[in-house]
């Protein structure tokens with residue numbers, strides 16, 4: 552019985568299938584809002600599902616001379632990591648006592664796996680443009696991960712030094728969301744921008760710049776693995792705002808959380824649509840000097856409980 | 858299963874733009890149909906950067922000895938099923954370049970062409986109706 556329940560939670564709800572369906576719907580919201588900003592009509596609601604279905608049923612080409620296992624492992628790693636992350640985030644939002652020591656660290660590592668899989672798969676594909684994309688992805692990963700981790704340290708401090716995800720949510724339920732303080736706002740800004748970079752949204756999309764390096768690490772992917780990458784991306788679009796709400800905005804305590812969630816998504820789409828792409832050195836400088844400095848200020852403020 | 862495949866393909870044809878030595882007019886007109894005025898994303902048509910992601914190849918320009926092997930290679934790199942859409946009179950029948958020593962003939966000599974969209978360059982409306990007709994025939 553319990554095995555079936557565990558499998559159900561990883562594969563159907565809230566794991567793979569649920570998160571993928573909601574995430575694909577969110578990518579539709581992304582495309583539709585983008586289209587409206589461009590003063591266009593935009594695609595119909597079933598568009599991401601049609602894309603996904605079509606990619607599933609297309610031929611999958613594995614480039615000659617590439618490492619087959621690594622090439623296919625890339626998207627699978629992302630998919631597995633995101634399913635586990637979905638289960639963890641949901642179960643802890645529903646029942647914050649269901650936590651264990653260090654699960655925040657596990658969540659941070661799970662968030663790091665999709666870019667890692669992308670780097671592995673991209674560099675296994677034996678394409679020069681993909682390797683350019685991978686090197687940019689790697690640089691950008693180091694760029695946004697530093698301020699992200701500093702901010703997480705600040706959040707741990709605010710919750711009384713616990714590295715338990717559930718206790719962070721409980722601390723917020725007890726004494727109000729962390730967002731309503733100066734360091735909380737700083738943390739939100741930093742996490743929002745890192746999420747933007749993790750998702751590969753403009754202005755931090757130089758790793759997969761369509762116009763210069765033709766989708767970068769994705770360039771050799773076709774058919775099923777490409778569909779998996781799309782789903783991983785969609786799941787991240789769902790889970791990163793959920794993570795942000797959980798650590799800063801009180802978690803899914805009530806139905807208002809859905810409004811908060813949509814607000815964050817729309818904010819991300821607006822940032823995406825009103826900014827030009829940064830060069831990789833610019834985004835590195837932005838994250839380390841600009842956002843990094845900001846996150847250190849946030850950490851100091853968090854130490855003094857502001 | 859076959860129906861689902863068709864539905865997916867019809868609802869989200871991603872196109873890759875193969876500019877094989879065109880005079881660039883056709884290319885500019887292709888970019889036109891992505892602008893807000895024509896907005897083909899309504900139909901799920903997206904311009905992609907890699908032939909691996911493509912479901913349809915939009916070929917432009919007259920086929921010559923230099924571009925023929927490249928075009929064939931791009932076609933081989935595209936996962937099947939894929940459509941080949943000829944945009945411009947150049948691609949349909951070599952146009953005014955027919956007498957040239959370098960021209961090797963229209964595309965349908967070498968590739969299974971699904972749609973011919975004549976015009977020099979064709980209007981964006983003509984391209985949209987061409988793609989719609991091709992999808993309706995599938």
Ligand code: SF4
Nearest residue numbers: 880882945946947977
């Ligand atoms: S059909 Fe006309 S516009 Fe198009 S590439 Fe040929 S010459 Fe140029």
